[in-house]
Amino acid sequence: MTAHDASDPAPRLAIVGSGPAGCYLAQHLSRRAPDAEIVIFDRLATPYGLFRYGVAPDHQGTKTTAKQFDRLFEKRGVVFVGGVEVGTDLPLETLTELFDVTVLATGLSQDRPLGIPGGDLPQVLGAGRLVRFLNGHPDEYDDQPRIEGDVVVIGLGNVAVDVVRLLAKTDGELDGSDADPDVWERTVGPIRSITVVSRSGPDAVKADALMLRELADLRRARFAVRGLGDDESASATAQAFLDLEHTSSDGDLAVTFLLNTTPVEVDGTHRVTAVRVRSGDGVDELAADTVITAIGFLPENPVTELPRVQRAGWLAHGPVGAIPVHRVRAAELADAIVAELARDIGRRPRPGVAGLPAGLLKGATTFEGWRRIDAAETASPPAGRVRRKLRSAAELADVAHGRNTNESGNGTLT
Ligand SMILES: Cc1cc2nc3c(=O)[nH]c(=O)nc-3n(C[C@H](O)[C@H](O)[C@H](O)COP(=O)(O)OP(=O)(O)OC[C@H]3O[C@@H](n4cnc5c(N)ncnc54)[C@H](O)[C@@H]3O)c2cc1C
Incomplete structure (x- = not known):
């Protein structure tokens, strides 16, 4: 130099x-x-x-x-x-x-805000911030997020897929990585389910088919995909979703993709309890202890x-x-x-x-x-x-x- x-x-x-x-x-x-x-x-x-x-x-x-x-x-x-x-x-x-x-x-560096009622409740966490924390970023040193229970991820780009994969992996599956076991133990609690909500259909989701296919290796995950629509085998991503369902193990962690589904409200007073979502004409309520938003950056x-x-x-x-x-x-x-x-x-x-x-x-x-x-x-x-x-x-x-x-x-x- x-x-x-x-x-x-x-x-x-x-x-x-x-x-x-x-x-x-x-x-x-x-x-x-x-x-x-x-x-x-x-x-x-x-x-x-x-x-x-x-x-x-x-x-x-x-x-x-x-x-x-x-x-x-x-x-x-x-x-x-x-x-x-x-x-x-x-x-x-x-x-x-x-x-x-x-x-x-x-x-x-700023996670795009969710912009729906309840979107600023505690336990609504940006994916960028979570990944920074898991990656040991000094800006997040004093903050301690805790991800546990029923987790709802909003958005379905590659960052959302990273989050699903990282949260679903067992300690052994993180071998060869630089994931700090102490950080993981403090951050990732017992997770019952991960539900990914995407407004897009299978052909329009931003995640790469390759990234989705990588999820098939997760030992604990049991996959379900809803909202595939009629033209389900039209694209590589649609095929990746179908393959995920078919190759799914009987693991103890339910990982569900809700496609063509729009989040409308995050429920809770002091902390998150549920996410209300709309698909077609119906509104459903998803139980949630943690909401992770992965909808872009500002x-x-x-x-x-x-x-x-x-x-x-x-x-x-x-x-x-x-x-x-x-x-x-x-x-x-x-x-x-x-x-x-x-x-x-x-x-x-x-x-x-x-x-x-x-x-x-x-x-x-x-x-x-x-x-x-x-x-x-x-x-x-x-x-x-x-x-x-x-x-x-x-x-x-x-x-x-x-x-x-x-x-x-x-x-x-x-
Ligand atoms: C969670 C996540 C995972 C990703 N994974 C992948 C992947 O696996 N593969 C892939 O191809 N792409 C991946 N991407 C996308 C990729 O990281 C981006 O395309 C790329 O990093 C953008 O590069 P950049 O240089 O514009 O910004 P950055 O990589 O964000 O670099 C910006 C730099 O500017 C510095 N900086 C900011 N403000 C100031 C300031 N005022 N003064 C001085 N310095 C400053 C920051 O500290 C930082 O080092 C990922 C993105 C995210 C968010």
Whole structure:
């Protein structure tokens, strides 16, 4: 990790957010403009966004694709600045003065609210928040959700399927994952049933057929699907639902998909007791101790329009598309940025990372700091697991900076 010398006239590019969109963009930019200084900021001490805190703990194959970006941060001119929240620790306006181009790739972190009566009762929980918690996100460290009894999941995209799979798995089925057994024990209580409610029919649900098929491996689950309609074998997803029903075991956990079904109200006073749903002309009541909403994501804050500021990833395109889509879009954006820089021949050199306040850099974490976190987490994982994540922001920062360890240095940018 080295920043450019102040006298170097090469372009300075800032990327805010080190998730898939930010990292793929940096990768493409570093190839198309090898002399550029590329600085990737993240509000967290660790890089890789939803690779680390969204992708399910039992999908290690997807998570480890983030490792390809390690090589990026080893290159001259590509710098990770962690633990710096743009807009709070560092004004966006400052960034635009220091860098030729700033790209916001900050994702969408707020669960879309349910928007029906009772939708804000306790025990109505966003899937994004739940998955962050199960993935050890430091923002959720002090919060302790408890999922138990009859669980109703609203929405049927891939995130909803992740939630069903994670909640239905036995401890043994989580072997090879980085699911923390202590977190699981405190969060996931005895679950009697999981009912997934989807407004869409089998051909229109957002979940991939492959994700649905994976559910067939769950040892405890006994599947039922309602609302398939007449054209039930028309699509791969419809066929996946039929196969789920047919291959279903006699497990003790009832997993029911209610398709073509709309939630109309969440019942309860101090906590959830039921979800009322409509299908066709009828209204049914589903017993519920926990409701998990998986109906999409919104931006944390409105984004200010400023010159030489671009957007990428979920922030630019909404919460659709899997990770490989970001690679393709990043290539297009990198081309556009490089073309724009080439046109801007009268450009005056900007300071880039060297212009950031020294105090800010001192507190920031580096890619070397992430390597320390990675090493600490994988050194002694719980039995059957591949890592034990550090969960509090303070602990992550301490390890990144080499505090409370025998190492020191290289963990800060100064
Ligand atoms: C629960 C869940 C599971 C998923 N599983 C899969 C999967 O298995 N396979 C798949 O292909 N896709 C999956 N996806 C989709 C995939 O994660 C997204 O397509 C992708 O992460 C979006 O990338 P992004 O870079 O736009 O946003 P993010 O990955 O969210 O990255 C945004 C980054 O910006 C940082 N940030 C935010 N605000 C600031 C700020 N003000 N200053 C500095 N930094 C900031 C955040 O800390 C974060 O690191 C999943 C999504 C979710 C929610």
